[in-house]
Structure formats: C-alpha cells, structure tokens
Amino acid sequence: MAGCTSVSAGLPPAPQSASTQDYSYIVGSGDSLNITVWRNPELNMTVTVRPDGKISTPLINDLVVQGKTPAQITTDIQKGLAKYVIDPNVSVVVTSFIGPYSQQIRVIGEAARPQFLPYKQQMTLLDVMIAVGGLTDFAAGNDATILRTSESQHAQYAVRLKDLIKRGDISANVEMKPGDVLIIPQSFF
Incomplete structure (x- = not known):
C-alpha cells in the first residue's frame, strides 16, 4: 500500500480546549437585530443586517454594524438618536445568527451535509x-x-472523527473556535 499515507500524519492533535472565555459575538450580514428604545415604542424594530453590513432605522440611515458587538451597536444607536430623543436608552439583541465568516465553523468534504x-x-x-x-460512507x-x-x-491540527463518532472515544472530542474550518477527506479504498 505504498503512497497511502494519512493526510493528517505529522500534524499535531487539536488541543482539547480552545480559549474563548473573552468571546464576544460579532454581528455580520444576515443577522437579525431586535432594537428596543425604551419609552419610545415607535422606534422599536427588528432589522436584518444587509449584505453591505449596514442597517437603517427610522431616524438613523445606513449605520454600519457588521464587525461590531451588540454593545458597540447599542452605543452607536444611542449616539445617533441623541439628536432626536432625550437620553435614549437602547437595547440591541441578536435574534438570528449568521455572523461573518470569522464567527462561523465551516465543514467541507465528506460530511453528510x-x-x-x-x-x-x-x-x-x-x-x-x-x-x-x-x-x-466514504x-x-x-x-x-x-x-x-x-x-x-x-x-x-489532526482530529479523529471516526474514533469520536463510530467508537465513542470522547478523548477525540475537542473544542472548536470561531473561524475554524473542518476538512474531512475521502477515503481512497
């Protein structure tokens, strides 16, 4: 069986845990945001982040939100509304998550889906x-x-999916990080 070496041979195993304790979600296009302006229900709305990374609200047009945390967006909206509303108290909640590529896990190759x-x-x-x-199966x-x-x-990093899934070897389970790409190659026989 010459030439049938493992693709992951020589790679280090993936670390069991990935440091994400200071993780903050970053908003991306396609995300839905629920914006609440306390004591001003006419300004409350749910918006979808456009492909250009912006949203529009009744009093603020084309606010860039992509690449920002919900807390940063809250501050930006409060600043924008301060021209029209006395002491605006704003809440931004992400209700549908897609996020930028840096916040996604991508799986390619021989996954079922x-x-x-x-x-x-x-x-x-x-x-x-x-x-x-x-x-x-392949x-x-x-x-x-x-x-x-x-x-x-x-x-x-090398990972042992077959051991994890088929054999139940929980030691093969590792923590994922935002932006990881999992590549599952095809077996040659």
Whole structure:
C-alpha cells in the first residue's frame, strides 16, 4: 500500500480546549437585530443586517454594524438618536445568527451535509458533527484536520472523527473556535 499515507500524519492533535472565555459575538450580514428604545415604542424594530453590513432605522440611515458587538451597536444607536430623543436608552439583541465568516465553523468534504455553522460558545467537534449529520460512507474520518487562524497565525491540527463518532472515544472530542474550518477527506479504498 505504498503512497497511502494519512493526510493528517505529522500534524499535531487539536488541543482539547480552545480559549474563548473573552468571546464576544460579532454581528455580520444576515443577522437579525431586535432594537428596543425604551419609552419610545415607535422606534422599536427588528432589522436584518444587509449584505453591505449596514442597517437603517427610522431616524438613523445606513449605520454600519457588521464587525461590531451588540454593545458597540447599542452605543452607536444611542449616539445617533441623541439628536432626536432625550437620553435614549437602547437595547440591541441578536435574534438570528449568521455572523461573518470569522464567527462561523465551516465543514467541507465528506460530511453528510457540508455547511457553515454559526459558532456557539464552548462548541465542540461532536456538536459540529451532529449538526452536519455525521460522516459519509466514504469519509476518512481519522484523517480529518482543523484549520485554525488566530491573531494572524495559521495552524493545522489532526482530529479523529471516526474514533469520536463510530467508537465513542470522547478523548477525540475537542473544542472548536470561531473561524475554524473542518476538512474531512475521502477515503481512497
């Protein structure tokens, strides 16, 4: 079987935990925001972030929200409304999550349903595999890799999906991070 080496051979295993304790959700296009202006119900609304990363409200046009946290958006809306409303008290809640690519987990290759998933805090590899419906019959699960970018550093880690899913080896479960790409190669035989 010459030439049938593992794709992930030589890669370090993925760390069991990924530091996300200071994680703040970043809003992206397609997200839905519920905006409440206390004592001003006529200004309350639910808006979808446009592809250009902006929203419009009755008194504020074309406010850039993509790439910001809900707290930052709240501050921006309060500043914009201060011209029209005395001491505006604003609340912004993300009600539908899509987020920018940096906040998604992308699964490609031999997953039953390859797709992108919005990141959820403390999301694990098992959570991702459940969401994508597991592996196809042709997947080389133990040759899968995670591509991870953090602070301009790129890393690639070996993961053991077959051990996790087919054998129930919970030691193969690892924490995912926003922006991770899970690549599941096809088995050659």
